[in-house]
Amino acid sequence: MKHKDTIDKLFEVVGGKDNIKNYEHCATRLRIILKDDSKLNKEETEEIPESKGYFYNTGQHQFIFGTGKVNAVYQDLKDVLGDSDEGQNDGDFKGDVYKNLNPAQRIVRTLADILVPLIPALVTTGLLMGVRGLLVELGMEFNDTWFAIFEMLTDTAFAFLPVLIAYSATRKFGGNPIIGIVVGLMMVAPQLPNAWAVAEGNAEPLSLLGLDIVGYQGSIIPAIVAGYLISKLEKGLRKVVPQLMDLVVTPFLTITITIATMLLVLGPVLQMAESGVINFIVSILEAPLGIGYIVFAALQQPLTITGLHHSLGIIEISLLNDGGTNIIQTLTTASMAGQFGAAVAAALLMKNQVKRVNALSSTASTLFGITEPLLFGVSLRHFKIFLSGMIGGAVGGLLTYILGLTATGMGITFIPGLLLYTNSFTALLQYLLVIAVSFAVSFLLVRVQSKSIKNEIN
Structure with missing residues (x-):
């Protein structure tokens, strides 16, 4: 062994x-x-x-x-x-x-269990957007056929996002994932007016029983609730439906009741609530003078310690749905770079060779977007180290605001995140600049305080 x-x-x-x-x-x-x-x-x-x-x-x-x-x-x-x-x-x-979780922690963990499996597909979509942008930047022109192909590659995952989420949610809650797929497809069926087209004034909603009915393109919470309903209905119906009829009756009633509930009762309310919450969070991020960017970039890594960062996936998906860009990825990388600079500076202050090597190796995974070894192995050993990292992240957040920099996808940060900025050489350089500045500020802050920090960590 x-x-x-x-x-x-x-x-x-x-x-x-x-x-x-x-x-x-x-x-x-x-x-x-x-x-x-x-x-x-x-x-x-x-x-x-x-x-x-x-x-x-x-x-x-x-x-x-x-x-x-x-x-x-x-x-x-x-x-x-x-x-x-x-x-x-x-x-x-x-x-x-x-x-062992309290109700708030259970909600965050549930959201993570549903959304995290979708990240590879959404990352791929973001990378394909970057490839298309890079080709355009290099002067390549697309005819209608090639543009349609690229549109298929970059838009499909988000156009059918409720299908993916309904599948993942149904699986998470213990229902039949195939029924989740069917209900998700019904929520974005071409017979329903496209939600984006209605929002732009290019289509009119259907009127049913006095209610305006539109598709659920880009919706997240309604699809999660649909998955929950499917699993609960399935389990409840199997207790009362005779086994001989279960194969037909249970899925029939599950699909019919779920889609009717989503279209006529819960769906419209959930869409409004989801839109309101996301718009509120985005408005905080977009506070004047870059204040929202500064605060988020300072606090994203402390949020990671609590595990609450998993809930940010909903916001990222919504941002990509609405505008095709994701500011949270950029700010998260700035926050990581700040802690990275502080931890490297602290590691170099360690006198014990073994401890220094272990500390430096703890920081290496940050380059690939994983910061837990750095946070718990180095930064949290001294509050001044951690605070210096937060300040470095905040400065990176301010620079991100000044540059107007955003990513084209989600799910990858730091060095792998470079692929989300290939739409232009300028964006690529700006991304590297944000990382470098965040790193440098926190590194220098730790060095300035080296006397007091060195005494304690040694």
Whole structure:
């Protein structure tokens, strides 16, 4: 076993392998739920070999190993626990996590579980938009056929977004995902007036029972609610519909009731509420003199610590739907670059060679948009480091406002995010400038305070 020392020390820290109730990993962290939290030896969490940090959140003890490394450590842990009946992964990890969440956290986690699986498709769409912009920037002209092909590549995912969301939501809530797809398709069916065309005055809504009916192009919350209704109706109907008739009656009633409810009752209300909330948030971002940009870029990484950053996906999708650009991606990268600069500066102040190398390696994943190792391994060790990172991000936010810079997609940040600015060479340079300025400001702030910071981190 390659990581035996790590696993042995981990067992010692958590109170023995028999105290592990459940475990899982994400991109950077090994996440463990214990049977008895009091058995954890918190003082020795930093002594685990290869671990870059530890924190506790929503009932989970999270040990940061970094991209790639966490997969190998998890596999070794699984191999060891698989040899013991007492230590085997006990039940559903997500179910155990949800038990430890308050209502607000459950909502955010649910949104993340629904939206995160869609990100690869939306990232691809944004990249294709960037490719089209780059080709235009290079002087390439498109005839009607090629323009139609590119339009198909860049517009389809957003035109049928309710289909993707209804599918993902239905799957999340335990319903039949195929029924979710059918209901999602009905919500954007060509027989319904296109919501965007109606908003532009190029089409008239249908009138049904005194209500204006339009398609749900670009809607997010209604599609999530539709997925929830499908799953609840399915489960409820299966309790009363005879098994012999279940194959026909259950899906028939589920689809009919759901689409009727969405078109005539919940849908119009949810569309208005969603539009109002998103417009309010966007108006805050667009506050005069770049104040909204500055505040967001300063606070995005603190938001990441709480896990609430997952809820921003709804805003990003809506921004791309409405205008084809996404300012949140740019500001998020500025916030990351600020913390990156502060952490690198702090790492260079460490006298112990091993600690310095570990700290620097913790910052490396930031280049690919993953900041948890940096945050918990370096920045949060001293408030001045973290605050310097926030200030660097805020300056990057101000520069973003001055330049008027926005991304063409979502889901990728920092170096991979360069692909979202290929629509013009100027945008590419401006994006790199925002990163460089955010990094430099926070780096210099830490260096200016180096005397007090150095004494504490050493």
